[in-house]
Amino acid sequence: xNQEISIQTADFSLADEVSLLEHDNAVDGAVVTxxxxxxxxxxxxxxTSLTLEHYPGMTEKSLAKIIETAKERWRIGRVKVxxxxxxxxxxxxxxxVGVTSKHRQDAFAANEFIMDYLKVQAPFWKKEACxxxxxxxxxxxxxxxxxxKW
Amino acid sequence: MIKVVFFAALREQLNCSExxxxxxNLATVADLKNHLASTDQTWQQVFASNSLxxxxxxxxxxxxxxxxxxxxxxxxxxxxxx
Numbered sequence: 361x362n363q364e365i366s367i368q369t370a371d372f373s374l375a376d377e378v379s380l381l382e383h384d385n386a387v388d389g390a391v392v393t394x395x396x397x398x399x400x401x402x403x404x405x406x407x408t409s410l411t412l413e414h415y416p417g418m419t420e421k422s423l424a425k426i427i428e429t430a431k432e433r434w435r436i437g438r439v440k441v442x443x444x445x446x447x448x449x450x451x452x453x454x455x456x457v458g459v460t461s462k463h464r465q466d467a468f469a470a471n472e473f474i475m476d477y478l479k480v481q482a483p484f485w486k487k488e489a490c491x492x493x494x495x496x497x498x499x500x501x502x503x504x505x506x507x508x509k510w
Numbered sequence: 511m512i513k514v515v516f517f518a519a520l521r522e523q524l525n526c527s528e529x530x531x532x533x534x535n536l537a538t539v540a541d542l543k544n545h546l547a548s549t550d551q552t553w554q555q556v557f558a559s560n561s562l563x564x565x566x567x568x569x570x571x572x573x574x575x576x577x578x579x580x581x582x583x584x585x586x587x588x589x590x591x592x
Contacts, residue, residue: 396592412591413518415584418568443591455592475592481570483584484591485518496519499561499588 363431363439365423367414369446372456381438381458388437388460392467394475396455398448402497408489412445412454415483419443426477430459433473434466441474443484473510480507511579514542517586523556533579539564540573542583561588 366372374395381391398410427439437460444454457474461467486497515528536542543564547557556562565584566575577583 414591415515415517415565415568415586418565418584421568422570479592480589482591483517483565483586483589485587486590487518496522496587497590499590 390464390467392471393458411487430470434470476507
């Protein structure tokens, strides 16, 4: 496994993912992982659950392009991206990005780059359920400026 | 024929997830947007939005992008994953 993308409704295990990144991989000394979870509040409102929708086909293609760009910019080994879809509750894991490299700088930078670009380019949409109803989240301009800084 | 798909808030506003139509007289994504906007007032409002994103065959494109028969064209709001 050099790179893998998984869009799934099922939960994932951080320990299992780290094992896969490390298995039979003696060349990489660094493993950097990021896990995103559902928060209990968003912009001051109490959130009870999230529903994630995506565009099958385009999602995988856009994530593959982001990973390809990261591989051109940094010397990285293995990459794994998992994004869950469907209904998720507070504390649930939403997204995982794992990157290995010989030395830590490449894995740190590539991991953050992949996450920042996933936020603004991969076709996922969150619908938030609150006590007073459901609403689609608005994109944040701060996410656009984070991605643009690369 | 082209396939047009809609996602998230857009799909709900239009009450439509996909449709097929003839690509005759539709040279670009902008032409398709104008054509769809002429459906009724709701569609007109949705397609007047500046933040609307479009993709052709799973690649993000701008309105000047050319379209041809067999293409899958998607319209959706800014993405909010992660």
